[in-house]
Amino acid sequence: MPDDTPLLSLEGITKDFYGTTVLRDVSFALRRGEILGLVGENGAGKTTLMRILFGMPVIAETGGFGGTVRIDGRPASFRNPFDALDAGIGMVHQEFSLIPGFTTTENIMLNREQSRRNVAVDLFGPRMATLDRPAMTARASKAIERLGVELHPDTLVSEMPVGHKQFTEIAREIDRENVKLLVLDEPTAVLAESEAEILLASLRRLAAQGIGIIFISHRLHEVTAVADRVVVLRDGQLVKDTSAKGVEVREIAAWMVGREVDANARVRSDRSFGGPALEVEHLWVDMPGETVRDVSFSVREGEIFGIGGLAGQGKLGIPNGIMGLFAAGGEVRLHGKHVALDAPRAALDAGMAFVSEDRRGVGLLLDESLDWNIAFTAMQVKGAYLRRWLGGLFSLRDEKAMRALAEQYIEMLEIKCTGHRQKAKELSGGNQQKVCLAKAFALEPNLLFVSEPTRGIDVGAKKLVLDKLRHYNRDEGTTIVMVSSELEELRAICDRVAIVDEGRIAGILPPEAPLADFGLLMAGERAAEASA
């Protein structure tokens, strides 16, 4: 390493959003030519840290941050991402930001095109300059060469395999003359194993040329393979900053999920379950951002089955696909009977209910009153709370029954409201979630999907929601499939927990399994390695 001043140093970075601390006193440094693997669960603070580094406006809008960012030893504070780019920091995002109808060259040179002056420039300004295509191709080829990959400068992005798109993105970042620090956020997430290998090799090549690299990935074996150092964030704090030499994937997984206070070895009354209630085979779901690729599992009668995993890996797609909200395929059987996919009504008629993670979009009729919200689906699906007239020729709402129903659930779930006529949008997040639960309970389902039941609600409401789910399961014998990003929560109430990774189930563990095993599954290690 040439000189001692680190390329980038973060000193005591602290950030809170509206009183919630998301980063606490995070400090680490990165030298030239070093690859730093940054790992952490969702919500550990990786994204916020990168936003601070790039001067994203959202940071300033929410009150700035504490601590100092130094580039080459000088304090740097960027007002927007373009400042960061000018300072030589490049970012490769998780999702591609490429223009599909442009060639490799045009994308690499996007908005940095080389051009020739002409008369129109003097008349109408610099944007009238004509593009110098040969020069652009030459520069793009140079960037591609630095990466050490095979990429044709004239191929259209829309006709490339995903791996090449990722390389095009990286080539765009390293084309900047002054680039010295490159941040890659889950660059291998969409790549096949062989493509990921090539990518890692290019990263080593870039590092050898003196570029510092921050490599964010949940695939821990890639982190150990490519990084010189590993930094682990957990709950906004830096829990480990160590050389990657000799570090095992299992250790990193344990640091990542952490919380070694494993006193929650719950006393489980010996639970007994019936036969299979829900069988899913080779399910795929086209849910944007939560693609399910090939998932098979089976849930036993009376069980609480947990589905966890990192964001974007496809766990949310599973209930949404089975309930017919997104295009899906595969085979789903409820109590041995085939359930048609792509048809919400078929799923509801089969006796399944769904508490959606999209509370305000899918879960509630925001402008309607609570009794309406609670009775709505039951009314549609079962014809309940309707009074028939003239031998069923037409039917009217049974306001009295709806009111009784609403009041029953307001009491049972302790929904804080002014009464059953209050509008759903006026309630707090936690109470809205309870209304969603009430709506699902009112269907008297024999299988209940709950998706992210505690997202965005306060601690007290969280506990209540989880308790109610547990009681509902115990008292009514309803089978529950719960999807959540909070591993702790899944371990607290589920009988088994499946971890989804890259659209597939990486493994199914009992809740008392060691945390590191869950971490390994999330890190893309298969079940066999995790239980070894």
Added chain:
Amino acid sequence: MNTPFKLPSAARVRRFAADNVVVLIFLFVTAIAVPSSKLSGTYIIQDLLTRYGRNAFLVFSLLLPIMAGMGINFGMVLGAMAGEIGLIFAVDQGIAGVQGLLYAVLVGAPIAILLGWIAGQVLNRARGREMVTGYILGFFMDGVYQFVVLYLMGAIIPITSKAITLSRGYGIRNTLGLDSVRQSLDKLLMLKVGPFTLPMATYLVIALLAIFIVWFRRTKLGQDMRAIGQDQTVSHSAGIPVERTRIVAIVISTLLAMVGQIIFLQNMGNMATYNAHRQTGFFAAAAILVGGASVAKATIPNVLVGVGLLHLMYIVVPPAGARLFGSAQIGEYFRDAMSYAVIALALALHAWRKRANAESARAGLRGAASGAVDPAKTEGGAA
């Protein structure tokens, strides 16, 4: 280049048909109408040559907004109105010939730039609904145009010529004779080739415009427009000023429409003061779509083919109707219905294709594991 993906020939034919269904339907109808019209080939070709000069410029004005991802600029009627205002002044000032046309362009230009800028601002606030917004904006501006021409001209805006004002003393007459500038551009350089006369000066102007558009595509601004047309978010994050560029695209389009309308009217020789611009956007849109363009992609050949095909139909269908049904009106009714159908079909096809593409893109994410599952088979639930 990668070796292109080879489709089996039947599928290739189907795909070609699906991509060009609008053109094919049009060719089919015209092919039936040409012989039944009993018009002579010379007549049809001469009429087509005249109509090229008259209309092509207007249709060209649609290219840039399509390139910038804003769809068909139905707001081009704003430019047409600016051109008409320019012509009113040229006639009022008694400036004859090509000078009169240039004067009209000079008067129309600032109006077109202002109106284009307003339209651009409005369309930036109506992202994703540019076409319908532009269409309605045209109706609204038509009202403003009427107010200005019918009430302000002669009352507040000085109009000297009694011949063009209404007898009440203010407002412009319903029909404006353009005798002073009639076909002045067309006749500037007439070329006689065999039985045909070619308005070479008009063609030259159109050719210059085509060259301008080819050149413009190679500029930084043109490249930015192409980028924005494909993905606004990506362009924005690359630092391209998205909103400004979109406004520029609309301003240029409005300016070109202004010039186009002046060329159109000089050929016609008179101007229906309150109606001339009403159908401009609709005709231009039909022409470019018939030429095989979509609301997302249009080229210069699309314009040239489209103007030819649309006007061929306009020439032959009324006489064909007269011969087949005994009434030219049925033919006229039919050609209007056809033009509207083309626009509707092209819009529906575009929406359908966009959805199909999005679906296949998402299906691609599924990976090889579910490759065995044929999406077509699972359409009605995996039975």
